[in-house]
Amino acid sequence: MSDSVNRRHFLSVSAAASLGASVLGAAAPVPVGSKRPIVVASGNGLQTVEKAMERIKAGADPLDAAIEGVAIVEADPEDHTVGYGGIPNEEGVVELDAAVMHGPTHGGGSVASLRNIMHPAAVARLVMKRTDHCLLVGEGALKFARAHGIPETNLLTDEAREIWLHWKETNGKESDWIAPPNSELSPAVRKFFGIREHGTLHCSALDTHGNLGCVTTTSGLFYKIPGRVGDSPIMGAGLFLDNEVGSAGSTGRGEANLLNLSSHTIVEGLRRGLAPKDALLEACKRIVATNRNPRLRDAKQRPNFQVKFYCVAKDGRYAGASLWAGAQMAVHDGDSARLVDCASLYDDPEPN
Numbered sequence: 001m002s003d004s005v006n007r008r009h010f011l012s013v014s015a016a017a018s019l020g021a022s023v024l025g026a027a028a029p030v031p032v033g034s035k036r037p038i039v040v041a042s043g044n045g046l047q048t049v050e051k052a053m054e055r056i057k058a059g060a061d062p063l064d065a066a067i068e069g070v071a072i073v074e075a076d077p078e079d080h081t082v083g084y085g086g087i088p089n090e091e092g093v094v095e096l097d098a099a100v101m102h103g104p105t106h107g108g109g110s111v112a113s114l115r116n117i118m119h120p121a122a123v124a125r126l127v128m129k130r131t132d133h134c135l136l137v138g139e140g141a142l143k144f145a146r147a148h149g150i151p152e153t154n155l156l157t158d159e160a161r162e163i164w165l166h167w168k169e170t171n172g173k174e175s176d177w178i179a180p181p182n183s184e185l186s187p188a189v190r191k192f193f194g195i196r197e198h199g200t201l202h203c204s205a206l207d208t209h210g211n212l213g214c215v216t217t218t219s220g221l222f223y224k225i226p227g228r229v230g231d232s233p234i235m236g237a238g239l240f241l242d243n244e245v246g247s248a249g250s251t252g253r254g255e256a257n258l259l260n261l262s263s264h265t266i267v268e269g270l271r272r273g274l275a276p277k278d279a280l281l282e283a284c285k286r287i288v289a290t291n292r293n294p295r296l297r298d299a300k301q302r303p304n305f306q307v308k309f310y311c312v313a314k315d316g317r318y319a320g321a322s323l324w325a326g327a328q329m330a331v332h333d334g335d336s337a338r339l340v341d342c343a344s345l346y347d348d349p350e351p352n
């Protein structure tokens, strides 16, 4: 078989596997209601909001719709921040984190440091539905996924491996690894020169009955220490919802959200009557106020990292906001999917 036939075969097998995994544990559709649905996601979630809205219009549960939406990006080798094709940890192994929350039941499930499973969000839903727990990690999470028959996949694509290898070959003066001349590197590798970009996919969905569901899924910090877990699988930090109030989630430096439980802060802001944008900016300001580590501040004492927030209120109002300017979010309001600019605390662009 030629390489391209091999690749096509692999992609069709993994697409079938991914579909099976992403629908595992989904509820049967119900008749649609009369409220206007809204789906929001981080800027890498345009296809996510499209798929989630399509599923909501077919009567799917809002969490199931969001999980099907993020499954497209989890299976996409071109997105290096989520699922298959994610940038690995410092040892070259892809470790995924994901969490889900379900408004009507106020249930939640999550997995952290999960290896070899393309759809961690679907496994998180199984943790919510098929255990008496909220969070499974590492080997235990993998064994749990296996127990449910979820197929294993090598998540490290050649492109992600080459990006990681170049980081390894240029990281540290004492290293014995030697990088090739830049002219021999692929454009994909050159694109990631010198950056330890963060990225993640969050999706919050409000269905036609006014019910909420949300999911955050990620491969986490590029080249992380094995076992490092960010905010994404931690309810209250990387996502949170209250079915009577709203749903929120985040991408960006997870440690800042862990230290401030930012998504919970946002939902509590909505509960107090803040407008969605103001609830998000309040969480940004909280991060600024508590960021006392000099290593994480710029010359003006501002955070030298980016955090982005997204939320949907129970009444359908939504917003996105970030510390630094330039962020976008994906929105589907029932009519069309589009990218819109987020508000920001600072007017300057994201620091490198």
Ligand code: ASP
Residues within 6 Å of the ligand: 197, 198, 199, 200, 218, 219, 220, 221, 229, 230, 231, 232, 238, 250, 251, 252, 253, 254, 255
């Ligand atoms: N929040 C994610 C983490 O800290 C990464 C990101 O969104 O950039 O793992």
